[in-house]
Amino acid sequence: MDQPAGYLHWGFILISWPNLLVIGLMVVLFGLALILPFPGHGSTTEKEK
Amino acid sequence: MKGRVGDESTGSWTAAARRQLERRLPWENLLPDRQPFYVGSWVYVFGVVTIAALVWVVLSGVVLAAFGPQWWHLSSVGRFFNSLHFWSVQVFFVFMVLHLWGQYFMASWREGRAPTWMIGVVTFAISIVAAFTGYLSQQNFDAQYIAMNAKDAVNSTGVGWFFNVLNFGQMYGLHVMLLPIAIIALVFLHIVQVRMKGVVPPIGHGAKPAVRWDLRKK
Amino acid sequence: MISERSAGQASQQGVRTIPYDLLKEIAIAMVASLVVILALAIFLSSPDVPSVTIQSWAQADPVDFTTTANDELAGQSVTANYGPPYNHGTGSVQSIGPFSPQSWAGVHANVDQPHDFVINPLKRAASNDTQLGGVIKTYEAASADQQGKWHDAYATALKDATVANGAVTVANGDYGPVPVMLAVLVQLAQAGALDGLLLSSDHFYQTDYTKPLLFINDGGYVSGIAHDQHLTGNQWGMMNETGLYPGQTWLWLYTLWYQIPPFNQVSYGDLLVVLVMALLTLLLVLVPFIPGLRDIPRWIPVYRLIWRRFYAETKRTSA
Numbered sequence: 044m045d046q047p048a049g050y051l052h053w054g055f056i057l058i059s060w061p062n063l064l065v066i067g068l069m070v071v072l073f074g075l076a077l078i079l080p081f082p083g084h085g086s087t088t089e090k091e092k
Numbered sequence: 093m094k095g096r097v098g099d100e101s102t103g104s105w106t107a108a109a110r111r112q113l114e115r116r117l118p119w120e121n122l123l124p125d126r127q128p129f130y131v132g133s134w135v136y137v138f139g140v141v142t143i144a145a146l147v148w149v150v151l152s153g154v155v156l157a158a159f160g161p162q163w164w165h166l167s168s169v170g171r172f173f174n175s176l177h178f179w180s181v182q183v184f185f186v187f188m189v190l191h192l193w194g195q196y197f198m199a200s201w202r203e204g205r206a207p208t209w210m211i212g213v214v215t216f217a218i219s220i221v222a223a224f225t226g227y228l229s230q231q232n233f234d235a236q237y238i239a240m241n242a243k244d245a246v247n248s249t250g251v252g253w254f255f256n257v258l259n260f261g262q263m264y265g266l267h268v269m270l271l272p273i274a275i276i277a278l279v280f281l282h283i284v285q286v287r288m289k290g291v292v293p294p295i296g297h298g299a300k301p302a303v304r305w306d307l308r309k310k
Numbered sequence: 311m312i313s314e315r316s317a318g319q320a321s322q323q324g325v326r327t328i329p330y331d332l333l334k335e336i337a338i339a340m341v342a343s344l345v346v347i348l349a350l351a352i353f354l355s356s357p358d359v360p361s362v363t364i365q366s367w368a369q370a371d372p373v374d375f376t377t378t379a380n381d382e383l384a385g386q387s388v389t390a391n392y393g394p395p396y397n398h399g400t401g402s403v404q405s406i407g408p409f410s411p412q413s414w415a416g417v418h419a420n421v422d423q424p425h426d427f428v429i430n431p432l433k434r435a436a437s438n439d440t441q442l443g444g445v446i447k448t449y450e451a452a453s454a455d456q457q458g459k460w461h462d463a464y465a466t467a468l469k470d471a472t473v474a475n476g477a478v479t480v481a482n483g484d485y486g487p488v489p490v491m492l493a494v495l496v497q498l499a500q501a502g503a504l505d506g507l508l509l510s511s512d513h514f515y516q517t518d519y520t521k522p523l524l525f526i527n528d529g530g531y532v533s534g535i536a537h538d539q540h541l542t543g544n545q546w547g548m549m550n551e552t553g554l555y556p557g558q559t560w561l562w563l564y565t566l567w568y569q570i571p572p573f574n575q576v577s578y579g580d581l582l583v584v585l586v587m588a589l590l591t592l593l594l595v596l597v598p599f600i601p602g603l604r605d606i607p608r609w610i611p612v613y614r615l616i617w618r619r620f621y622a623e624t625k626r627t628s629a
Contacts, residue, residue, distance in 0.1 A: 175351035201326025250411030
């Protein structure tokens with residue numbers, strides 16, 4: 044694991060694949076959090092005044 | 093405010109402090125067992141996962157500190173705890189930034205919650221400094237190279253007279269003691285702010301009119 | 311029995327509440343995050359490229375070491391001319407016009423390259439060697455002008471130096487006592503003694519690596535390793551880690567500036583980047599008060615996804 048990583052070179056951007064993976068994962072997690080339904084309390088709630 | 097029935101004395105600092113705390117953070121707000129139903133989104137989970145990761149950062153760090161800074165180079169158990177520390181830091185920053193994105197897009201500073209936001213950003217900045225001193229404490233090539241390069245940026249600001257990135261002892265002391273104390277204190281204040289003010293209502297449905305461009309409007 | 315008080319502030323807003331167990335939530339978060347962290351630690355371990363030493367440097371590249379040591383002896387290396395906080399040079403002092411906090415902060419670390427890196431370690435080694443002692447005296451007795459001439463001649467000759475059995479050889483010339491002094495220094499370095507000599511001083515304990523790190527920094531040895539691992543400044547190095555590990559992705563914006571003009575062209579690039587990042591951080595802290603920045607969440611309505619159940623239900627009940 045101590046061998047140098049591969050890099051994506053796009054224009055002036057130079058990013059390691061591990062870093063790109065982490066950032067990509069963050070975007071995916073954020074998107075999922077927006078979309079996925081949260082374990083529901085839809086039917087078992089009480090209305091509060 | 094005069095003492096109510098049950099208070100032993102008016103003019104008592106202790107009684108006044110207790111009344112302030114009771115008023116601003118009653119137990120029901122500090123440890124509520126119900127939340128407004130709009131808190132039913134996975135975005136709300138990012139903050140608590142950040143805190144969970146911080147717990148693991150600190151606990152793994154405590155073990156590393158207990159055995160001294162060279163231990164993890166010499167022992168496979170030490171290396172394992174270093175790995176726990178390394179990955180819990182990654183998880184910590186991943187979820188802290190996700191938490192920042194979420195809170196930003198919810199405009200969570202509304203209705204008097206600006207201090208909560210500001211403490212959060214300051215915590216982020218201090219965490220970056222803490223991570224920086226951690227990288228400098230590794231006692232390996234990465235630590236050497238980071239030190240040799242960072243010195244120029246640090247020196248350019250004049251801060252280099254005090255903050256010497258080439259001084260392992262100083263960086264290590266900041267990393268294991270002073271910066272964790274600062275982070276934990278800030279996180280504590282941040283959570284207290286959230287509990288005092290409650291979760292921010294959805295945009296457009298606040299208790300008070302939303303702040304707009306024209307500061308004269310109520 | 312649900313009390314209004316346990317619902318806290320929400321009940322005052324007239325909003326429906328749901329049971330929500332905060333302590334269970336943090337417990338689940340801790341277990342879930344621990345599982346992930348344990349898996350990553352077990353399967354991927356963590357990075358640990360071993361540190362370099364003066365010894366490994368002198369063994370791997372005695373010519374580069376000697377060239378650097380020659381510069382240090384003459385006070386002409388990069389760090390010998392650096393400036394505050396190490397010394398009174400000006401070579402690395404950054405300023406934007408009259409704005410120069412580096413100068414204002416002054417010298418505090420007090421590093422004297424010719425003596426700290428070369429002469430004093432040699433004098434220690436010379437305690438048993440009267441011949442070396444004599445050579446050092448010859449050097450110290452010479453004028454600054456003469457010392458400079460020896461340095462320049464030797465620096466030129468070193469460009470074509472050869473190495474045999476770890477020793478550096480150059481063409482004949484007038485270099486004074488410098489080659490002899492530096493040959494001993496190379497031997498000390500290759501034996502591992504110089505690492506210790508650069509750290510120790512008149513006190514026993516030492517945790518400050520300023521001197522050996524500055525010495526190594528002046529040479530060309532680490533830049534090859536660093537370049538392979540993409541750690542250098544213009545390789546977005548600040549956000550990278552050695553090996554196949556993720557680095558400091560949160561530093562992406564900080565390191566981005568170093569890749570573009572004017573930051574990567576001016577002599578005060580570091581100072582400029584720090585000022586820009588300080589300003590941006592301040593803006594981030596003050597978002598709640600900045601018109602425009604604080605309104606983006608309304609203009610880009612991600613919130614409509616987050617609170618979609620609330621908006622749907624509110625629309626139903628008000629319809």
